[in-house]
Amino acid sequence: MTAATPVVELAGVSRRYGNVVALDAVSLTVARGELLAVVGPSGCGKTTLLQVVAGLTAPDAGSVRIVDRVVVDGDVWVPPERRRVGVVFQDHALFPHLTVADNVAFGVPRGRGRAARRDEALDLVRLRHLVDRYPHELSGGEQQRVALARALAPAPEVVLLDEPFSSLDANLRTDLRQQTAAVLRAAGTTAIFVTHDQTEALSIGGRVAVLRAGRVEQCAEPETVFHAPTTRFAATFLGEADMVRGTARAGIADTPVGRLPVDDRLSGAVDVMVRPHEVAMVAAADGDARVERVEFRGATVLHVLALDAGLHLRCEIAHERQLPVGTRVRVTVDAGHPFAAFPTDPPVGVVIADATVSAT
Ligand code: ADP
Numbered sequence: 009m010t011a012a013t014p015v016v017e018l019a020g021v022s023r024r025y026g027n028v029v030a031l032d033a034v035s036l037t038v039a040r041g042e043l044l045a046v047v048g049p050s051g052c053g054k055t056t057l058l059q060v061v062a063g064l065t066a067p068d069a070g071s072v073r074i075v076d077r078v079v080v081d082g083d084v085w086v087p088p089e090r091r092r093v094g095v096v097f098q099d100h101a102l103f104p105h106l107t108v109a110d111n112v113a114f115g116v117p118r119g120r121g122r123a124a125r126r127d128e129a130l131d132l133v134r135l136r137h138l139v140d141r142y143p144h145e146l147s148g149g150e151q152q153r154v155a156l157a158r159a160l161a162p163a164p165e166v167v168l169l170d171e172p173f174s175s176l177d178a179n180l181r182t183d184l185r186q187q188t189a190a191v192l193r194a195a196g197t198t199a200i201f202v203t204h205d206q207t208e209a210l211s212i213g214g215r216v217a218v219l220r221a222g223r224v225e226q227c228a229e230p231e232t233v234f235h236a237p238t239t240r241f242a243a244t245f246l247g248e249a250d251m252v253r254g255t256a257r258a259g260i261a262d263t264p265v266g267r268l269p270v271d272d273r274l275s276g277a278v279d280v281m282v283r284p285h286e287v288a289m290v291a292a293a294d295g296d297a298r299v300e301r302v303e304f305r306g307a308t309v310l311h312v313l314a315l316d317a318g319l320h321l322r323c324e325i326a327h328e329r330q331l332p333v334g335t336r337v338r339v340t341v342d343a344g345h346p347f348a349a350f351p352t353d354p355p356v357g358v359v360i361a362d363a364t365v366s367a368t
Contacts, residue, residue, distance in 0.1 A: 009158065013076075015040050016061060016166050021070035022222075023056050029136035030056040031067065032222035036165065037132060038198055043189060045213025045230075046202040050247070053222040058168045062095055063088035075165050082100050094159030094167040094307040096173050103156065108154050109139040115162040129161035134189050135247040151179045153282045156188060160195055167192065170202040173208070206246050218242045237348050243281045250321050251279035252341075253352065261349055262316035270349040277352035284310060284324035286343045291331060295338035299320075299331050313339060 014037035023031040030053045038044045046054050048190055049293040059065035061072055063079065065087065073082035074093065079086040094115070100110050113126040130136045133153035143151055159167050172188070189212040190197050201207050209216045210230040217227040218241070225239045237243035240251075254263035259272035261280050268280050289297070289311065300320070301312040309330045311323045320338065333339065 009156055013071075014038055015042075015075055017073040018061070019071050019073075021060055023053075023058075023060060023065065023067045023142065029222045031060065033070070034125075034219075034222070034224055035070075036217060036224060036227060038200060040198055041193075041196050043226060044213060044217060044227075045209035045215070046217045046219055047203065047206060047209035047213075048219035048247075050204055052219045054204070054219060055170055056221070056222075058095070058170050058200065060200055061166070062093050062168055062315045063304055070227065092162075092165040094162065094164035094168065094171045096159045096172045098171040101144060102158070104143050105326065106142075107139065108135065108141050108143075108146070111154055112157045112161050113141070114158060117162075118360050123159050125163070129157040130361050132160060132195055133157045133187075149184055152176065152184060153187070155177060156191060158199060160191070165198065167197050167199045168242050169199060171203055172201075174203075174205075175271075181208070188212070189364045194289045196317075210246065216246075218245060220245075223317050233306045233347060235343070235348070237281070240279075240350050243348055243350075244308065248279045248284050248322060248324075250284075250319075251350075252321070254278055254280050254349075256349060261347070263320060264315060265321070265339055268341060268343075269346045271346060272333045274349055274351065275368075278349040280353055281348040281350070282341055283319060283343075284322040286341055287313070287321050287323035288325070288340045288342065289313065289331070289337040291335050292338040293336055296335050297339045299335045302330060302333055304330075315339065322333050 016038040018034055019038045021031055021034045034057060046057060046181045048054055060067050067080060072079050074091055078084050079091050109126060112129055113122055116122045116125045122348060127136060134154055135153055162325060173184055176184060185208055213230055215227060216230050216233045218225045218233060220241050226233050226237060226242045233242055234246050237246060243249050252263045252265055254261035256270050256274040256276060256278045259269060261270045261278055262266045263280055270280060297313040297315040299311050300314040301309040301316060308324050309327045313323055
């Protein structure tokens with residue numbers, strides 16, 4: 009085993025529930041110390057993926073390796089308690105009748121060093137002062153930190169986190185996700201984190217795997233999946249995106265909003281992905297668009313622009329630059345990097361014409 013050997017490796021993992029394909033030939037690796045965020049809509053297979061790694065569900069096909077041990081593959085089956093995996097669930101799942109100290113020590117083998125491991129884990133989440141409390145005497149955020157300490161105390165090879173912040177309010181979520189990422193980094197722990205929340209995945213994942221209907225659509229650094237999505241689904245799931253029809257040639261797409269740089273391997277009809285923060289506008293009586301709708305978002309304002317060319321674009325700008333509905337504007341689009349673009353689907357009419365020909 010070399011330093012580059014992944015701590016977790018899934019190869020061709022599939023799992024069905026009746027007719028539902030929860031996981032469809034999923035292959036993923038997680039490097040030592042890496043935090044992999046798995047993001048996708050409800051029902052795309054995120055929880056099933058964690059359960060397969062933890063040993064709470066057996067896959068129908070494929071294998072999982074944790075460090076140098078295959079934990080599931082055909083007849084091979086290592087039970088969950090011997091996989092060296094820590095799990096943090098959505099609802100924290102603390103033992104209500106145990107104190108914080110006993111909850112955290114729960115998975116650590118009895119013997120010398122147990123108390124030290126417990127205290128070390130509590131220090132990581134900065135909760136040593138609450139050791140004697142019971143779960144019902146803690147806030148939601150504190151319970152989540154205890155659950156993280158409990159998962160870390162036995163020094164697992166990998167920690168799996170299943171939507172750990174979804175029961176918390178927005179401000180607490182933001183704080184806790186940064187704290188959790190910092191704790192995992194400080195402990196040097198390898199982790200897989202699943203969430204349906206794009207911002208959460210992008211802000212704490214070292215890499216982000218986009219899961220859709222049991223398949224990994226893209227797995228890359230946050231900046232790459234956001235700015236250079238490889239599928240339309242990844243493009244629209246990870247943030248607001250409008251598609252602008254154009255014609256690509258030699259790295260440039262000609263569109264109604266100008267000549268936009270795109271991947272030079274594209275040619276012909278394409279849809280270019282434009283995100284609202286890449287759209288700028290200035291009020292101009294002889295402009296090419298009109299403000300159709302305005303949505304106040306706090307620090308920013310979203311303007312829905314109706315272009316004379318017959319398409320809509322969203323433009324998100326600082327709130328102090330808000331323009332009233334009806335204002336004529338001139339629109340410019342600039343990303344500072346090539347735009348993601350996707351070959352345009354063949355028009356439906358072509359298929360119908362073919363069907364008609366073959367039917368006669
Ligand atoms: P996610 O965590 O992304 O919401 P899940 O992994 O929980 O998705 O579920 C994936 C799919 O498998 C869903 O369609 C879900 O209804 C189905 N599923 C999950 N667990 C079971 C189960 N125990 N029995 C039947 N269907 C299940």
